[in-house]
Amino acid sequence: MDEEEKREFEQRYSRRQLGSNVDRYVEPEPELDSEGEEVVEPEVDISSLLERQRLSPGPSVVSPASDEDDDVDKSLAHIGGEGRVLAQSKKGRVQQIEWDAELEELSREKAAAEATRDLKARFRAQTARQRGRGTVRGGSHSGRGAKHLGSYAEAPPLPTDAPKPEKNEKEDMQDYLDDLLG
Numbered sequence: 001m002d003e004e005e006k007r008e009f010e011q012r013y014s015r016r017q018l019g020s021n022v023d024r025y026v027e028p029e030p031e032l033d034s035e036g037e038e039v040v041e042p043e044v045d046i047s048s049l050l051e052r053q054r055l056s057p058g059p060s061v062v063s064p065a066s067d068e069d070d071d072v073d074k075s076l077a078h079i080g081g082e083g084r085v086l087a088q089s090k091k092g093r094v095q096q097i098e099w100d101a102e103l104e105e106l107s108r109e110k111a112a113a114e115a116t117r118d119l120k121a122r123f124r125a126q127t128a129r130q131r132g133r134g135t136v137r138g139g140s141h142s143g144r145g146a147k148h149l150g151s152y153a154e155a156p157p158l159p160t161d162a163p164k165p166e167k168n169e170k171e172d173m174q175d176y177l178d179d180l181l182g
Helices: 003-013 021-025 047-055 101-133 144-151 169-181
Strands: none
Touching: none
């Protein structure tokens, strides 16, 4: 490269010397022809190209029935689908379900399963808390276990289907005293 080309190259690819931010927004002056008018690139006429495409014997654009998904562009559905059947999407379709005895039974089973799951979760949480406290084992009430003994409450008796036998007044009082002392 001679000196002139080198200078031109450096000028073209060197950093711009901007005085202020305003220089960034200066628009270059338009080129003028011999008559003093702006030189404008002629617009390309593509109507003949479009007409040839319409008349070509290639695959035509098939617009499928748009009753399912109006927001899906299916204008290119013919490309690459030679041996395959396009799977129709069922997304967005509204279906009415009839409520019958079978569905009612399934609903009851689901509710029972959820209730059982919740109950088991509560029992697991309760036993985990009790394990963290350090329960007293055996008959001895000495040491650490004696401090925590008063903080435990006895669980209420489970309901049973069999009726409880009637206790006489003496047994009833004996149970009461056992509870007080126990």
